[in-house]
Amino acid sequence: xxxAPLIELAGISRVYGEGEIAVRALxxxxxxxxxxxxxxxxxxxxxGKSTAMNVIGCLDSPTSxxxxxxxxxxxxxxxxxxxxxxxxxxxxxxxxxNLLPRTSALHNVELPLIYKGxxxxxxxxxxxxxxxxxxxxxxAHHDPSALSGGQQQRVAIARALVGNPQVxxxxxxxxxxxxxxxxxxxxxxxxxxxxxxxxxxxxxHETDMAQYARRLxxxxxxxxxxxxxxxxxx
Amino acid sequence: xxxxxxxxxxxxxxxxxxxxxxxVLGIVIGVAAVIAMVTVGQGSTxxxxxxxxxLGANVLMVLPxxxxxxxxPVGTADPMFTVRxxxxxxxxxxxxxxxAPISQSRARVVFxxxxxxxxxxxxxxxxxxxxxxxxxxxxxxxxxxxxxGKPVCVLGETVRRDLFGYADPVGETVRIRxxxxxxxxxxxxxxxxxxxxxxDDFVIMPIKTFHRRIAGNSDVSTLFxxxxxxxxxxxxxxxxxxLMREIRRIGRGEEDDFSVxxxxxxxxxxxxxxDILTGLLSAVAAVSLVVGGIGIMNIMLVSVTERTREIGIRxxxxxxxxxxxxxxxxxxxxxxxxxxxxxxxxxxxLAILGTNWLSIPFTPDPGIVLLAFGFSxxxxxxxxxxxxRRAARLDPIEALRHE
Numbered sequence: 001x002x003x004a005p006l007i008e009l010a011g012i013s014r015v016y017g018e019g020e021i022a023v024r025a026l027x028x029x030x031x032x033x034x035x036x037x038x039x040x041x042x043x044x045x046x047x048g049k050s051t052a053m054n055v056i057g058c059l060d061s062p063t064s065x066x067x068x069x070x071x072x073x074x075x076x077x078x079x080x081x082x083x084x085x086x087x088x089x090x091x092x093x094x095x096x097x098n099l100l101p102r103t104s105a106l107h108n109v110e111l112p113l114i115y116k117g118x119x120x121x122x123x124x125x126x127x128x129x130x131x132x133x134x135x136x137x138x139x140a141h142h143d144p145s146a147l148s149g150g151q152q153q154r155v156a157i158a159r160a161l162v163g164n165p166q167v168x169x170x171x172x173x174x175x176x177x178x179x180x181x182x183x184x185x186x187x188x189x190x191x192x193x194x195x196x197x198x199x200x201x202x203x204x205h206e207t208d209m210a211q212y213a214r215r216l217x218x219x220x221x222x223x224x225x226x227x228x229x230x231x232x233x234x
Numbered sequence: 235x236x237x238x239x240x241x242x243x244x245x246x247x248x249x250x251x252x253x254x255x256x257x258v259l260g261i262v263i264g265v266a267a268v269i270a271m272v273t274v275g276q277g278s279t280x281x282x283x284x285x286x287x288x289l290g291a292n293v294l295m296v297l298p299x300x301x302x303x304x305x306x307p308v309g310t311a312d313p314m315f316t317v318r319x320x321x322x323x324x325x326x327x328x329x330x331x332x333x334a335p336i337s338q339s340r341a342r343v344v345f346x347x348x349x350x351x352x353x354x355x356x357x358x359x360x361x362x363x364x365x366x367x368x369x370x371x372x373x374x375x376x377x378x379x380x381x382x383g384k385p386v387c388v389l390g391e392t393v394r395r396d397l398f399g400y401a402d403p404v405g406e407t408v409r410i411r412x413x414x415x416x417x418x419x420x421x422x423x424x425x426x427x428x429x430x431x432x433x434d435d436f437v438i439m440p441i442k443t444f445h446r447r448i449a450g451n452s453d454v455s456t457l458f459x460x461x462x463x464x465x466x467x468x469x470x471x472x473x474x475x476x477l478m479r480e481i482r483r484i485g486r487g488e489e490d491d492f493s494v495x496x497x498x499x500x501x502x503x504x505x506x507x508x509d510i511l512t513g514l515l516s517a518v519a520a521v522s523l524v525v526g527g528i529g530i531m532n533i534m535l536v537s538v539t540e541r542t543r544e545i546g547i548r549x550x551x552x553x554x555x556x557x558x559x560x561x562x563x564x565x566x567x568x569x570x571x572x573x574x575x576x577x578x579x580x581x582x583x584l585a586i587l588g589t590n591w592l593s594i595p596f597t598p599d600p601g602i603v604l605l606a607f608g609f610s611x612x613x614x615x616x617x618x619x620x621x622x623r624r625a626a627r628l629d630p631i632e633a634l635r636h637e
Contacts, residue, residue: 059549059550059630079554079555080554080555083552083554083555084554086550087552088552090552092550092551094634098546098547098634099547100547111547112552114238115548116552
């Protein structure tokens with residue numbers, strides 16, 4: 001089991017609708033991601049990259065195929081079992097940050113730990129620690145509305161990593177940000193990958209941002225068209 | 235986890251304080267109305283009981299005709315009693331202490347330019363004792379006055395005030411129909427009875443005087459019996475019934491043509507009426523609790539829609555459906571419990587005002603307070619469940635995409 005890859009998609013398809021109006025968002029995809037990798041999934045709109053992300057993130061179930069996470073078959077799991085997988089092994093970063101409004105940065109970061117059943121003091125400490133990792137310890141008590149887009153996204157990253165996940169799934173993490181801030185965010189993600197050994201799976205359509213990844217996957221029409229491991233630019 | 239959920243719910247409620255307050259207003263009004271109704275109702279029941287006890291719990295009244303409480307016709311032409319019947323009760327029954335014959339009629343009492351229509355009662359000194367009347371001025375009747383039917387009378391406070399103002403009426407003479415009657419005594423006021431009737435609005439004279447000069451016959455309409463302290467009213471009632479059947483020659487198998495009213499029985503009847511009224515009003519008030527519950531459901535549904543994205547976030551970071559369900563359910567329950575608490579406070583406040591205004595005792599019932607509290611929790615569960623289930627069934631991907 002220790003040798004099993006972290007993420008293993010085999011023959012995954014995801015079909016929306018039935019019959020003639022059926023849409024194959026994912027068409028027989030094979031993909032393996034090793035622990036510690038940083039992959040970027042790219043492709044035009046409607047290429048299925050978000051669907052791939054949702055399947056990998058255990059938010060969605062494939063219509064057919066096998067998905068093994070850490071050797072566990074995910075495809076047959078119930079909603080609640082998949083929720084447990086997300087709770088313990090996955091962290092999410094979204095394009096729109098998705099922080100709870102009128103809730104301080106610290107409380108936002110604490111949220112996943114509530115579902116992990118940690119005590120209050122423990123949660124506080126872990127949340128403060130995660131905020132420190134993204135360089136926002138002095139903004140802990142600010143509401144999201146008092147933070148800039150980049151800061152909000154960093155809070156979201158802190159929330160994703162506070163539960164010690166094995167994978168961070170980032171869906172267009174820089175989509176709402178200007179170039180300078182985007183670079184900051186990518187550097188935070190890159191740092192987490194290099195220093196903490198976190199596996200990162202990112203969806204983006206910005207070629208510049210994809211350069212931070214070690215491996216690039218191109219999707220078109222629900223299929224993987226290109227899969228290249230890239231030599232890191234210094 | 236549950237404690238976290240409760241804390242979370244309280245935060246969510248106070249994040250939108252005004253809306254939360256308006257949401258629970260229905261519950262507040264419903265609970266307040268029920269509590270106020272029940273408390274005032276119980277106060278008046280207690281008042282009835284207290285009044286009857288003041289009159290004397292060991293008092294029985296024997297009336298002609300069947301017991302109206304047992305469905306007999308009222309005011310039928312059953313024969314009246316006589317003074318002799320009364321004296322036989324008193325002399326022959328071990329459990330009877332005193333028995334006073336009473337006859338009465340409405341008549342106008344005139345003094346100078348003043349007059350008042352009032353109850354003119356013929357009885358004797360035994361009535362004063364049995365009904366616990368005391369004197370404010372003057373005296374009761376002399377045995378000789380009773381014996382020979384002298385034109386003397388004792389006034390109730392209301393009649394005195396109407397005819398004499400605050401002057402001393404003792405020694406004055408009033409005219410009742412054709413009879414000139416000397417006032418020998420004034421009774422200490424008893425105030426209003428349970429029904430709100432003025433107990434002091436009457437004039438009392440010896441029964442012989444009443445029979446000869448006012449009524450023109452020797453009928454006795456009521457026997458006012460006080461039971462000996464060492465005997466039970468039930469026992470006395472039985473003895474009176476046996477003797478009265480004998481006196482009135484009622485054959486075996488025939489029904490009584492008289493009734494013995496127990497003051498306790500009267501109290502039961504009266505509190506029965508107030509209980510029915512209380513129940514009826516409370517039921518109407520309870521309807522607003524249901525309306526309040528629907529209000530909570532409505533707002534919770536709005537809240538679920540508004541917070542769809544939040545639900546999506548929670549699901550994405552690992553919340554299970556039942557945890558989301560619990561969160562919204564707890565929120566609805568806490569909302570309605572807050573409404574319940576405010577309602578209880580408001581209801582008790584209204585009850586204090588109401589009982590004060592009606593001058594009846596304020597006796598809050600912890601049972602009904604608990605019931606109201608429990609019921610508002612139930613409202614929260616019932617009307618919170620549907621919105622909470624809707625929240626829990628959201629698809630995380632859809633929810634995250636929600637604007």
